[in-house]
Amino acid sequence: MEPPHISRWTRVRALLPFLVAGGLFLLGVTALYHLLAPVDLADVQAQIRATRWSTLAIAVGATLCGYLALAGYDWSALRYIGRPLPLPVVLTGGLMAYAFGNTMGLSALSGGAVRWRIYSGLGLDAYQVAKVSTFAAVSFGLAATVVGLAALAAHPDALAAVLPFSTGIVRAGALLGILIMTLPLIFAAWRRSVLRLGRLSVRAPSPPVLAAQVLFSLADITFSALTLYLLLPPTGVGFFTFLAIFAAATMAGIISHVPGGIGVFETVVIAALPAGTPVESVAAALLLYRIIYFILPFTLALLVLALYEAMKLGGHLSRLRPGGLVAAAEPALRAVEPLAPLVLAVMIVGSGLWMTFSALIPRHSGAADALEELFPLAFLEGSALLTSALGAALVVLALGVARRSEGAFLLALAAIGVGIGVALVQGPDLSRAIALAGAALLLLPFRRSFNRRTRLTHAAMTPPWMALVAGAVAAFGFVLFFAHRSTPYAHELWWQFAVDADAPRALRAGLVASLAVGVWTLWLLLRAPRLRPAPPTAEDLARAAALVAASEDPDLGFALTGDKTLIFSDEGDAMLMFGVQGRSWIALGAPSGPPEARADLAFTFVDSARRAGARPVFYEVGEQDLPLMLELGLGLFKLGEEAVVDLTTFTLDGPARKKLRAAHARALRDGLTLEILAPPHSADLIAALREVSDQWLSGKKVREKGFSVGRFDPDWLGRWPVAVVRHEGRIVAFANLMVTGSGQNASLDLMRHSGAAPAGVMEFLFTELMLQLAARGVRRFSLGMAPLAGLEPRKSRRLWDRFGAALFRHGGDFYNFTGLRAFKAKFGPQWRPRYLAAPGATTPLLPLADAALLVAGGARGVIAR
Template sequence: MSDEANIPATTPPLGWRLRALAPYLTGGALFLLGLAALHHLLAPVDLHEVAAQIHATPWTVTGLALASTLAGYLCLAGYDWSALRYLGKSLPPSVVLSGGLMAYAFGNTLGLTPISGGAVRWRVYSGLGLDGYDIAAISTFTSVSFGVMTTLVGLGALALHPTALAAMVPLDPATIRAGALLSVAAIVAPLLWAAWGERRLTLRRLTLRAPRLSVLAGQVPISLGDLTFSALTLYLLLPDGGPGFFTFVAVFAAATMAGVVSHVPGGIGVFEAIILAAMPAAMPPAQVAAALLLYRMIYYMVPFALALVTMALFEGWRLVGRPLPGSRVGRALALAEPGLRAVSPLAPLVLAAMTLGSGLWMSLSALLPPLTEAAETAETLFPLAFTRGSVLLSSTLGAVLIVLSAGLVRRSAGAFWLTLAVMAGGIVVALAPPGDPRQAATLALAILILLPFRRAFHRRAVLTHAVLTPGGLAMLAAAAAGFGFALFLAHESTPYANELWWQFAADSRAPRALRASLLAGLTLGLAALVMLLRTPRYRPLPPSVEDLAAAGRIALASDNPDAMLVLTGDKSVMFSRDRRAFVMFAPSGRSWLAYGGPVGPSDAAREVAHDFAETARNAGMAPVFYEIGPDDVALMLALGMTLHKLGEAAEVALQGFSLDGPGRKRLRASYAKALRDGFGLEILSPPHDPALIAALREVSDDWLAARNAREKGFSVGRFDPGWLDRWPVALARRNGRIMGFANLLSSDDGQVTTIDLMRHSHDAPPETMDFLFTALMLTLKDRGCRVFSLGMAPLSGLQPERSRRLWDRFGALIYRHGGSFYNFAGLRAFKEKFAPEWRPHYLAAPSRLPPLRPLADAARLIAGKPPGGG
């Protein structure tokens, strides 16, 4: 990758960029509005009172809240069990429980349940017989179930206690009750009607198959338990004098849905603002704030921490290569092994979240005044150099951890080791006067959690390159806003207007906080500036002879013959830093289109895939992977891509291929007729005689003229003497005349073979291609070849009735009725006669919308049109 190259000229227009930024801008605006509402509601709150209330919470109450949290998470895992019943699938309970618990423990805290939860489910369930449609259906079922039941419970509680939201809804109780009951009826009646006959509900573009009544009956207690136990956890922590439990459930449901709709991670700020606003005026805001803080720690942070510790223990045992111990812990880990193995690839994301949280805590703690008597006493006993210096260092180190968390997401080895060093420094600072042993212990635990995952951070990426995505900018902005909120909340009543920020004194805590916030802000700002200035600029260029030779060696060593299309020279090549893997791609329109997944050993392939996606985004382009197979699905999910099915590829297992049996009667007859008519197969190895190339050109030109077509590119080879001279060519001769031909691409060991160009003369008999493929497969079988690929049947295998996706409905419609411009069904039928195994192929794109634009960009490349334009 070159830093000196220029940004491509095909830069997307401003409107397209603004649309891409819209989700981040909306989420950021809602986050700021939540902070503003919190600042208004918490204006009379004293942090010392909040801290005292937290410390005064009885252990019995905390224990009951933890038990309620456990029950709530078991109900969450029940969503997957119910979804599997809905699909008619059955999996071991331990797998469902472990995978579900880990997905929700991470997804709830990160606020990315659709992403992290979906990625975990794919890795758990795809190896146990479930396909992409099943896993998408599970994710959709759980999301819809949660949304519907949360709405119903909230409306039901509001009907029982219509005054629950009186502070926020300016309507009389009778009107609220009537509206809630009508809304419940409007949701329940169609749902029961649809479930009775397993009908389908269509809401605009979304079609859902209603669950059976038995599935619906099993889902109701699960959803009720989820919301009830979650609300109970917070209700137990609230002070006396609050609303009744059912009244509170209505408030809790409204706050939960507002947090989900806002798309703010965890609903932070939005959820708290609604809870605080809905509580009776007689309840002390400080005690409600303390309950909300405890709720966040118990319901979110405790499961997250336990999941991290469990994952680290499991990874540690895998690292040392020892079998799981026979103790209770070992048996539990063994039962949970499928779920834990599935979560392991998500380690960089969740460990980055842990590091981000550690950095935020260190920086924010420097802005707050001492909240315990011991800390206040230490400040008066120790010299200012110790107390003020440790605060400033803690703030700076916390800001550094926030920056490093972005490097951990990118699996940077440098970020990993720097994070360990900064955390170790944080421990030293935390133990310095006035001392915070809890912070030191937490950082030590974080180091122990990080260590077993050393192998997950393998990328030798420059830390300042390709970090500031829109999400990264939003994260830094949210951190800065949070610092400001904490600063003004903590020192709103402190008279420091006449004090200088550089004034040092034992009782000058506001200037101390200002200094700490200034250092943290400068650290974040300088890091952001360096990242922006150091972003690599890359321009796709034609590959050099040396690059093609290196890519060819990597492709030959892989078991994917299609990777040899890198040698056509019409695609740019991006190598991993150690040049052991590559991505071949070409720019078109607003996309950088990679053909297939990364090629090479898995560790280097992951690295170059990340580099490709980041570099494309930095150039203002959309990274797209065209025609990837099932083996690359997990990597695409890790890159945050959405999968759109393109069709299915036909692969024939040659060891079981023959012309015997009633199922091969028509193929056998066609093959026998071709033999009687004088057909024969000849496979010629390169280099080829110029006379042969000239004869093949006549067949090729005849084939193109008959179809009024021209040579294509990108995903196929073109008739070029230099290209054909690289590969064996299979000839179908009839009485010596070449009637058809195909060039063969093979892996280095010859175990996997596929075809590239397939052409025949206009007067070739109908059985020509049948004969060519049949004779070729029989010959390759005798030579020891294991798999023969017939290529992809576009748009085949799409099942909109299962996926409910608009793209699948559109693609299936084209497949059935698009015969006037391409014989989709005929191509599938031709390949079906060889009884292949059909493997799904996908397009991976950043957007969840139907991939019409990337497909148009790909069509432009395949048609051989020049890249660029809109």
């Protein structure tokens, strides 16, 4: 089971989206660098300091109004899907989603993740949360486009600097675009019909919901544009003309897929403004806009979450006054709380970038000159070097913080603490020291969330992490060269300190040695783990058997089949089993064990698979595992439903079980009996069972399977009780039972019958077995999966759900999906959804094909009938 060979093109294709986004980011940064060629950084700093407080206050007010409008998107969306929630919950959830999602970038994804955490905790299912996210994303896209086109129709010369068309053509095109986008929507809303755009079909909102959403959308675009417009210098451009520029820049940033549209948005705005506009003033306005519209809401939302966490630690939540604002918003705060590590990681990245930028930007003050006279150059430049190193370390540690690593959390706090000390000495830079102290205070209430005692981070070489590092390096280079364009490359630059003959040799040596040790230590801590797929050893199976005996999940027993690689947590209290097929590493179910150990194993598995060039896949995971799968960055696809019978209430009495009762009575009259035989099993019994098994395999024209099912093997059968059905004293059917150590839960594995078995033998086996298990005190009995059952394409509109539902209905020639579900439904089970978790968000056909080959033991097993 060696890792498969992965072609170079396959690796490149996996990296392609990140390479494209990185390339667009670099192009935007390059264009922005050239547009800012006449700008001096000192002038930009002076412009920011000269901005009036009244202007800043009005801009903050416009931002608040814009975010309230954004929360209105969720208010409309919840009414659109028929699940309205209390207004405080909607406001809290919506504001949190947009405050975090906008700043983290890729808001359609990250904001959707925030909504999933919030609304799934408030009773919405995955389909409904997806509808809310889609409604908000489509509403924003339509609003930005329509408002931009309307402003462009009124002022067709707004984008004359970037569009090579006459004003008449621009106005006509804008009006035509508005009609094309709005008329079908208005008509569909009036008729309450469904809009179809190719394969996509969307039910139009009702006229009241549509009217409310139009108002929210107009307010959103207007107030966000107003925030930037207030900060710009006098340009001679009216607000409605600027609205077209703003909408075009926003859509360009979204289309580029660059997080936050950084570089792309600024480039379009600067290029579209009149030629005589002072560029340094525009640059200062854009920087302030980023701070006010993105960083300020993010910080406030994080502060609210930190205060909520502090209230929990202090036990104040139990004393909340019913009907109060905090009590009303508490469900949303409780639901978003699990996102704290990810949000804190973003804050730490921002702190690290800021520390590094502050070391790269030259100081322009009398205090800086005085420091150069009071302290040696080595001291000052060494502190700048230390600041930049600490900032880079925070960027690296952020991934460990997102993974809830205790070590990463403590080291990040230590790095921020050292950064505060350096800021107080170097300058002193009180504003930076206060900001870093605030970041540390925001971290402290979440101490309990960081309890994973693993390496600082995993997946250090995954595409998203590499894209983040590459973007940070590009930003460092941009700031460095932009800030030092007029600086001669001589002894004033920090790296000259390393060879400066006047600098103390010991200090140089100590500084270089410290950096070398720090880099080496981080490299050791950040190494991704290695796993080599291999069959389990006897020791592995013994460890697994102990965990199986202590578990309440009978299907964990499949770890003992011997055909899967087993990995264990460091403490030995958690386990994960997986197999390799093609380009997929496929785990059977989620890891077992305590929550934190399960999460560590899952991250180790995913990181190791990606390091080997394979796709990590989790096969047949339950609803309780979905948050972990999302945290791993995997897409979720419903595979079907597991039928679980509550034996404490199972009975043949009552009119609903009339047919089942009659069939059971008829089987008893025909002489069928069932007996549960405990291991060890005699050689004669194994021989009789093998005869039945061989007849079943021959009659069905199938081969033995594996991975997610057992196979006829004396060692495997010898681990479990076996239920045998006899007819006139001869065994005609059997099934092996997987029972937990407590005896509370059980499931079936192999179920086979001979050609001589009477009709209805399997129905009798199920019925009589459940009656006997219930008498023995077993509480829950799993009948296994009904593949592709329960898919709802009308709710999700996903290609996989449509394909799976069609196969479930019409795939009888391939597999009797509907018949299998109908058979299991006779016993009145509870249906529990089961999912496939895999990279990507479109279709899981390739991972499913690999899983089918793994279960069947190869292509011949799939083809054989």
